[in-house]
Amino acid sequence: MSKPFMTSAARVVAALAVCAIVAPQQVNAQRPAAQPAAFAPISRSVHDAIDGERAKRTVAFVQQYFRLPGNEGFDAAIDTVAALLRAAGYVEESSAPASARLVYRVESRPMRDPAWTPVAASITLAGRSRPLQEFASNLNMIAINSISTPTGGVTAELVNVGVGADSNFARVSVQGRIAFTTGNARVVLPRALKAGALGVIAAQTLPAYNQQDKNRTSIQFTGIARDTIQPGWLLFASRATRDSLEAAWARGPVQVHVNVQVRSERRPERTLVAEIRGRTKPSERFMYSAHVQEPGANDNASGVGALAEMARVAASLVQRNVAVPQRTVTFLWGDEIRSTDRFIKEDTARRAGIKWGMSLDMVGENTATTGGTFLIEKMPDPSAVWVRGEDKHSEWGGRPLEEKDIKAHWFNDFVRSRCLDRARQTNWVVKANPFEGGSDHTPFLNANIPAVLLWHFTDQFYHTDRDRIDQVSSATLGNVGACALTTGLLLSQGTREVTLAALDELVGTAARAMETQAALSRDTLSRGGTLAYEQHILEVWRDYYLGAIDRIPEIAIGPVDLAAPLTAARERVRKAMPILK
Numbered sequence: 001m002s003k004p005f006m007t008s009a010a011r012v013v014a015a016l017a018v019c020a021i022v023a024p025q026q027v028n029a030q031r032p033a034a035q036p037a038a039f040a041p042i043s044r045s046v047h048d049a050i051d052g053e054r055a056k057r058t059v060a061f062v063q064q065y066f067r068l069p070g071n072e073g074f075d076a077a078i079d080t081v082a083a084l085l086r087a088a089g090y091v092e093e094s095s096a097p098a099s100a101r102l103v104y105r106v107e108s109r110p111m112r113d114p115a116w117t118p119v120a121a122s123i124t125l126a127g128r129s130r131p132l133q134e135f136a137s138n139l140n141m142i143a144i145n146s147i148s149t150p151t152g153g154v155t156a157e158l159v160n161v162g163v164g165a166d167s168n169f170a171r172v173s174v175q176g177r178i179a180f181t182t183g184n185a186r187v188v189l190p191r192a193l194k195a196g197a198l199g200v201i202a203a204q205t206l207p208a209y210n211q212q213d214k215n216r217t218s219i220q221f222t223g224i225a226r227d228t229i230q231p232g233w234l235l236f237a238s239r240a241t242r243d244s245l246e247a248a249w250a251r252g253p254v255q256v257h258v259n260v261q262v263r264s265e266r267r268p269e270r271t272l273v274a275e276i277r278g279r280t281k282p283s284e285r286f287m288y289s290a291h292v293q294e295p296g297a298n299d300n301a302s303g304v305g306a307l308a309e310m311a312r313v314a315a316s317l318v319q320r321n322v323a324v325p326q327r328t329v330t331f332l333w334g335d336e337i338r339s340t341d342r343f344i345k346e347d348t349a350r351r352a353g354i355k356w357g358m359s360l361d362m363v364g365e366n367t368a369t370t371g372g373t374f375l376i377e378k379m380p381d382p383s384a385v386w387v388r389g390e391d392k393h394s395e396w397g398g399r400p401l402e403e404k405d406i407k408a409h410w411f412n413d414f415v416r417s418r419c420l421d422r423a424r425q426t427n428w429v430v431k432a433n434p435f436e437g438g439s440d441h442t443p444f445l446n447a448n449i450p451a452v453l454l455w456h457f458t459d460q461f462y463h464t465d466r467d468r469i470d471q472v473s474s475a476t477l478g479n480v481g482a483c484a485l486t487t488g489l490l491l492s493q494g495t496r497e498v499t500l501a502a503l504d505e506l507v508g509t510a511a512r513a514m515e516t517q518a519a520l521s522r523d524t525l526s527r528g529g530t531l532a533y534e535q536h537i538l539e540v541w542r543d544y545y546l547g548a549i550d551r552i553p554e555i556a557i558g559p560v561d562l563a564a565p566l567t568a569a570r571e572r573v574r575k576a577m578p579i580l581k
Contacts, residue, residue: 052478070115144223302364408547
């Protein structure tokens with residue numbers, strides 16, 4: 001996941017916005033009634049068939065590799081999922097008959113730059129046999145786009161250039177040496193190379209949620225600009241390695257042996273697309289996206305594995321006529337944001353048929369070890385304007401939205417209810433956060449396609465090389481896969497019964513949400529809030545749900561007369577809005 005980084009000031013603003021209102025203990029707006037009967041056959045079949053352990057085996061394979069577009073690990077993931085699709089009954093699209101329901105294709109595109117693959121690295125104090133740090137246990141230690149050292153590595157004095165300011169470089173010569181920095185490594189590297197350094201080792205200071213004082217060997221992956229004029233190598237040092245180097249400096253000059261081995265090759269960027277072709281509305285589709293690049297297990301081998309398992313279960317249900325999608329169901333594995341954006345933009349007719357999107361990113365967490373919570377990141381609703389109660393931004397934070405940014409729709413609540421259906425069986429903790437952006441749901445939303453992100457945060461191992469298979473839960477993979485696939489199959493069927501059940505469920509959710517918001521407003525009024533403003537918040541929530549009701553007919557396939565149910569639903573929502581006094 002590549003969430004946009006917020007400035008410190010923005011994080012403070014976001015934190016204050018969350019803390020400004022203390023939520024009283026009130027009705028949970030997202031505690032739905034029992035699952036609608038119209039949803040039960042698909043839901044039960046998916047929940048019985050989804051296999052979190054099978055998904056985890058795929059995650060375990062994929063997470064072995066440092067994955068970037070076009071590189072060996074990325075392609076190994078693509079090829080492995082393609083093999084799983086074939087085993088499930090999907091046929092390569094170019095050779096499939098027109099009547100084939102289950103198809104897949106691998107798209108290849110030339111890349112501007114060579115594909116980069118890390119192979120090996122180590123940092124060893126001269127005279128010692130055991131490295132302080134090595135690639136086998138610190139997968140992220142080589143900066144992306146680094147070059148290799150000469151075969152066998154280099155041995156040289158390590159000199160400290162601090163943050164890499166002019167005054168630092170004025171005090172020490174790096175000619176023929178290795179520079180060590182605590183500053184911005186991307187800036188220090190070219191400067192050190194120009195001054196004659198062999199390369200750079202950079203200490204990382206990680207965000208607070210990574211708990212660096214506890215996770216002393218953690219390194220976050222990051223990179224440098226590809227430089228064909230003055231290429232160089234850059235290694236990142238963990239807190240433990242930095243402490244060992246500083247202890248060695250306390251005894252005198254430090255010599256280190258550094259080895260860096262990488263490969264850069266001309267290879268294509270590949271995207272895998274599998275589809276279950278809709279029976280009557282094949283040009284309309286529900287689309288899932290899981291990005292392959294990023295080297296972690298949860299981020300995002302978990303999305304790759306969960307989506308592969310969902311595609312297998314969906315194929316089985318279709319082959320047995322348990323599920324009969326009238327719309328196409330699309331599964332995409334590729335480069336984060338770019339592959340999804342390309343799928344939407346490359347074909348205007350295809351884009352017109354994409355009705356809903358869902359991103360699976362960091363969906364397999366063992367929350368007992370990572371500290372994370374499962375979250376549904378919602379498309380912009382009133383909670384992104386008034387952040388209060390159970391609706392809180394993640395530790396990444398989020399920018400405040402304005403009322404004009406709200407997108408009235410039922411999709412947020414529909415997805416959350418499907419996850420809560422699963423939670424009733426498994427005691428799974430399901431939460432949501434207001435819109436923040438930064439993953440594969442954003443291309444959908446930018447194209448005005450309703451979409452949500454399924455993910456986890458906080459995660460103490462986020463973007464670090466401690467994000468390995470032992471932080472992944474097969475139970476979580478099963479939970480997320482079940483609710484995600486149930487959502488897509490129900491909406492791809494689009495029957496009158498599903499449409500009416502979704503409408504009735506939405507009205508109940510709206511009533512609970514408005515009562516929760518009223519409780520929050522009453523608490524604000526008790527602490528000096530303004531009656532007119534608090535009533536306005538409730539009116540915005542009411543109008544949000546009225547707008548969501550207006551879009552319920554999008555679920556239905558074929559001529560379905562919904563005029564009377566829609567009118568009744570709107571009246572129920574209007575009557576349900578509390579009046580503050």
